[in-house]
Amino acid sequence: MTHPDPGRPDPVHATLDRGLHQLAALGGDLAAHANSIGTILWSPPRVVIVGRLKAGKSTLVNALIGAPVAETAALEATNTVTVYQDGSPSRAEVVGVDGRRHPMAVGHHQQRLPLPLATPDIAFVDRWLPSAALRRLTLIDTPGLSTLTVANDAATRRAMIDGFEQTRTASIDADAAVFLFDAAPRTDEIEFLSQLPFTPLNMLGVLSRADSFGEGALGRRDPLGHATEHAARMAQQLTETVNAVVPISGLMAQTSHTGMLTEQHAAALARLRGMPTLEVIRTFDADDADEVLPLATRIQLLALLGEYGVLNGREIAAGGAAALNAWLTDRSGIGGLMRALDASTTRFAILHRAHRILARLDQLAFTHPARDRIRSLAAQLRSAPALHMVTVLEDYQRMLRTDPRAAVTDELRTVLTATTPAGRLGLPDNAPAHAVSAEAARRLAAAQQRSLATGSAAEDAAIVTLIRTYTSLTAAPR
Numbered sequence: 001m002t003h004p005d006p007g008r009p010d011p012v013h014a015t016l017d018r019g020l021h022q023l024a025a026l027g028g029d030l031a032a033h034a035n036s037i038g039t040i041l042w043s044p045p046r047v048v049i050v051g052r053l054k055a056g057k058s059t060l061v062n063a064l065i066g067a068p069v070a071e072t073a074a075l076e077a078t079n080t081v082t083v084y085q086d087g088s089p090s091r092a093e094v095v096g097v098d099g100r101r102h103p104m105a106v107g108h109h110q111q112r113l114p115l116p117l118a119t120p121d122i123a124f125v126d127r128w129l130p131s132a133a134l135r136r137l138t139l140i141d142t143p144g145l146s147t148l149t150v151a152n153d154a155a156t157r158r159a160m161i162d163g164f165e166q167t168r169t170a171s172i173d174a175d176a177a178v179f180l181f182d183a184a185p186r187t188d189e190i191e192f193l194s195q196l197p198f199t200p201l202n203m204l205g206v207l208s209r210a211d212s213f214g215e216g217a218l219g220r221r222d223p224l225g226h227a228t229e230h231a232a233r234m235a236q237q238l239t240e241t242v243n244a245v246v247p248i249s250g251l252m253a254q255t256s257h258t259g260m261l262t263e264q265h266a267a268a269l270a271r272l273r274g275m276p277t278l279e280v281i282r283t284f285d286a287d288d289a290d291e292v293l294p295l296a297t298r299i300q301l302l303a304l305l306g307e308y309g310v311l312n313g314r315e316i317a318a319g320g321a322a323a324l325n326a327w328l329t330d331r332s333g334i335g336g337l338m339r340a341l342d343a344s345t346t347r348f349a350i351l352h353r354a355h356r357i358l359a360r361l362d363q364l365a366f367t368h369p370a371r372d373r374i375r376s377l378a379a380q381l382r383s384a385p386a387l388h389m390v391t392v393l394e395d396y397q398r399m400l401r402t403d404p405r406a407a408v409t410d411e412l413r414t415v416l417t418a419t420t421p422a423g424r425l426g427l428p429d430n431a432p433a434h435a436v437s438a439e440a441a442r443r444l445a446a447a448q449q450r451s452l453a454t455g456s457a458a459e460d461a462a463i464v465t466l467i468r469t470y471t472s473l474t475a476a477p478r
């Protein structure tokens, strides 16, 4: 993952760290403020998992953590927003909508515990557990969006939208989102996503339950292949919402990543090798198939592997639990999900996190007696070359709100997503230096021209940022 290595901080990290030291040096209570803001800097990006009721969010959270900590019972809906982060000892705190924290007992996984507050008074639950995966990303599980469970839906909206920037204490401060949907997202879900303080750059779409996609495991087509095709189509339709759509079977990923699968399971499944598909189905449906496999084993296998895993994993299971586990990992699509998270979501999550830190400084400048010095420190940070992309991100976010189709919005996106100076100008990455400076000069002139007649304050600010970007590219083509 691109999470900065604490030994060798990246320039964004180093610049913010220096800024926070300067803040602390202003004395008084500012040292404590610098420390509290520094906590954001030193913690991993926060990724929130959102989606419809029963879309498979908690199952995916478990797979990503590598432990079955989130509840996924078929009949029990997740009803509180839960923030999973790395830490010892394993513990939990309930954060009230008033910002107050209440310690909470934690039991063995999957065990439901009494909450110290009534659900409507809970903003979210902070849950710590030691986990290598959580050292790289903090994961936030949410109640499903649904008109059927209004209270749960409200809990997710409150933590993600209402709480944002207004009541800091009760906000979950996410840096990126993973949006889960099955066949097709609904318009109210897209509407919800558009209200989040994100851009499509840090939102990743996930087509969940790929193992039962379309006609499912018993259909004519392979559901995983069908889901992959459908995901590519959805990615094209959702370009204004997410940066990619990956198909995944959270169930297969959860089973293979949480150590749930044993040699006994593999051996039991292998006993169904060579059996015609219809007979396997009959065995799983029958009341009197105990001589083939005991009922409890059949139930376990279905819960762990789903119909697709049971039908298609029988041959591999003969090679033992490790082989079956590797097959599940491969088929689940979790590798593709991790790559997509790495490729762009995490990169933009880190920029988003830098934005959160600058926003905290702005907020402090608003309320603190030393406001002038804090304000000039924030301005100095914003003009640091290392933080330039954070400003571009902020402008892009504002433009998406005011005028998503504007040419300026497009230019900002190009600047943000490119990885070379040539790419920032819309040129091929290997364009020669003279072409880069010529194009930069052309764009600079066009931006200066446009700055004479802008449509909004957001566009004013965006053009100032573009002028800065192009100026630096004319001056020093690399």
Ligand SMILES: Nc1nc2c(ncn2[C@@H]2O[C@H](COP(=O)(O)OP(=O)(O)OP(=O)(O)O)[C@@H](O)[C@H]2O)c(=O)[nH]1
Pocket (backbone or CB within 6 Å): 052, 053, 054, 055, 056, 057, 058, 059, 060, 071, 072, 073, 074, 076, 077, 078, 079, 142, 143, 144, 145, 208, 209, 210, 211, 212, 248, 249, 250, 251, 252, 306, 307
């Ligand atoms: N076949 C199959 N079943 C899945 C998959 N992911 C989840 N499920 C099942 O779907 C049910 C709901 O899964 P959860 O992970 O609890 O879904 P959720 O989105 O967290 O649900 P809420 O919190 O109630 O909104 C469980 O019975 C899971 O075992 C999947 O990829 N394939």
Ligand SMILES: [Mg+2]
Pocket (backbone or CB within 6 Å): 057, 058, 059, 071, 072, 077, 078, 141, 142, 143, 144
């Ligand atoms: Mg859930």
